[in-house]
Amino acid sequence: MAILDRNFFNRDTLKVARDLLGCKLNHKTKGEILSGIIVETEAYTHDDPACHASRGKTPRSATLFEKPGTVYVYLIYGMYHCLNFVTEEENTPGAVLIRALQPISPLKDTSGPGKLCREMNITKELNNSDGTDSNSYIWAEPYQDIQDKNIIKTTRIGIKKAVDYPWRFYIKNNAFVSRK
DNA sequence: GATAAGATGTTA
């Protein structure tokens, strides 16, 4: 099983967001591995007003400038963690937000970026870690091949800037996509 | 130091 490596993430953010659909996400925590299929993603790029790096490098957004494949986890609204994979080459900010998973491990509720982090036990501790090998705590690998006809490309959710960018991808008719 | 806004989720 080939793990998604740095070359996979060192590409156009929109392509990475699309290609992550159908991949298996794994998180090693408390001696066990939790996993789920990625069914919904959003892209955030260097020329995107909604990206955390849109106003330059700050302590929080610094992770977005890291090497492709780096894990970016941040807290939103003081309550919920969100999981991202950094894309594009180093010093070019960009990331793919993982918005929903179809559980493989016995996870309860993973249809939303905050919910899946809660279920997968993903916290800020993982921020800035390397997500490109199975020795790290979190990584992804190809799992299902999703055809273009089964992918919906539409606008992103929960943002106030660049609301018209169709940079959200999800698998058609999948019950675990958020905001049904 | 203070303040406002935010890539959310739950409840009603």
Place this chain on the structure above:
DNA sequence: AACATCTTATCA
């Protein structure tokens, strides 16, 4: 539609 709840950025 309100609210729970707190980090981050951006001022001063």
